[in-house]
Amino acid sequence: MTYNNSKNQLNNVTLNPEDNAVFNVEGVKVYYGSSLALVDVYMKIPEKQIIAFIGPSGCGKSTLLRCFNRMNDLITGARVEGRLIYRDRNVYDPNINSVKLRRQVGMVFQKPNPFPKSIYENIAFGPRANGYKGNLDELVENSLRRAAIWDEVKDKLKQKGTALSGGQQQRLCIARAIAMKPDVLLMDEPCSALDPISTRQVEELCLELKEQYTIIMVTHNMQQATRVADWTAFFNTETDQHSKRRGKLVEFSPTEQIFNSPQTKEAAEYISGRFG
Numbered sequence: 001m002t003y004n005n006s007k008n009q010l011n012n013v014t015l016n017p018e019d020n021a022v023f024n025v026e027g028v029k030v031y032y033g034s035s036l037a038l039v040d041v042y043m044k045i046p047e048k049q050i051i052a053f054i055g056p057s058g059c060g061k062s063t064l065l066r067c068f069n070r071m072n073d074l075i076t077g078a079r080v081e082g083r084l085i086y087r088d089r090n091v092y093d094p095n096i097n098s099v100k101l102r103r104q105v106g107m108v109f110q111k112p113n114p115f116p117k118s119i120y121e122n123i124a125f126g127p128r129a130n131g132y133k134g135n136l137d138e139l140v141e142n143s144l145r146r147a148a149i150w151d152e153v154k155d156k157l158k159q160k161g162t163a164l165s166g167g168q169q170q171r172l173c174i175a176r177a178i179a180m181k182p183d184v185l186l187m188d189e190p191c192s193a194l195d196p197i198s199t200r201q202v203e204e205l206c207l208e209l210k211e212q213y214t215i216i217m218v219t220h221n222m223q224q225a226t227r228v229a230d231w232t233a234f235f236n237t238e239t240d241q242h243s244k245r246r247g248k249l250v251e252f253s254p255t256e257q258i259f260n261s262p263q264t265k266e267a268a269e270y271i272s273g274r275f276g
């Protein structure tokens with residue numbers, strides 16, 4: 001399956017019937033004030049896969065990522081048009097509870113951002129605030145185990161999360177997201193602040209987590225996309241008739257295909273390093 005979005009259309013491509021789309025992006029446009037940052041995006045996000053968003057700076061990768069859980073609502077002047085269907089519901093339906101949506105569609109940021117609290121509280125705080133009725137100790141342990149950091153922190157759960165190394169902090173933030181029992185994890189350049197060993201650990205963790213979750217990851221690192229992503233979406237910028245730049249989705253294909261035989265010249269040039 002390949003999407004060629006250059007005419008802002010889905011070119012008669014559908015996911016295979018066995019693929020379950022968790023998100024269906026139908027003509028999403030994003031404005032900041034009066035400027036159009038991202039033109040009509042059409043794509044289906046397959047469930048329990050890792051999807052990488054790649055492309056040059058300013059092409060709208062993070063902007064689209066933030067649409068999936070309405071994080072753009074927090075940016076003054078940001079406006080989204082089109083439909084973004086998450087399991088039969090339009091994310092931009094005014095009746096959607098965005099707080100609940102963000103529990104289902106969690107986010108991990110570029111810079112690890114643990115709360116200035118203990119490691120234990122970093123995990124327990126959100127579920128407790130949401131009225132979690134189960135055993136919190138078990139939830140903390142399970143979340144840390146699933147984020148592959150339990151062995152490193154089990155003897156210092158009362159220590160501050162901010163005292164961990166950058167790579168540990170990022171895995172703690174992933175554990176914190178997992179503790180909310182999300183369906184989808186959005187990751188905005190999750191390894192850009194990490195050293196190669198921590199990067200590898202987070203990548204391995206993502207490969208394990210995709211058994212349970214759908215992961216959408218913005219990355220500037222094309223090797224990272226080839227290592228972890230099942231699908232890769234290539235975004236680029238174009239200029240309108242008033243010479244204003246805006247982002248667009250160019251191609252969305254299985255990662256192996258986009259890197260070995262891209263269907264568009266733009267993707268081929270970017271991947272071969274001719275621009276970007």
Ligand SMILES: Nc1ncnc2c1ncn2[C@@H]1O[C@H](COP(=O)(O)OP(=O)(O)OP(=O)(O)O)[C@@H](O)[C@H]1O
Binds near residue numbers: 037075
């Ligand atoms: N908060 C904002 N206010 C106004 N314009 C914004 C805002 N965030 C992003 N933009 C603009 O939207 C466009 C897309 O930006 P975005 O950050 O989504 O791109 P990106 O592909 O993620 O870039 P990068 O790879 O550099 O992070 C850019 O022109 C950017 O200047």
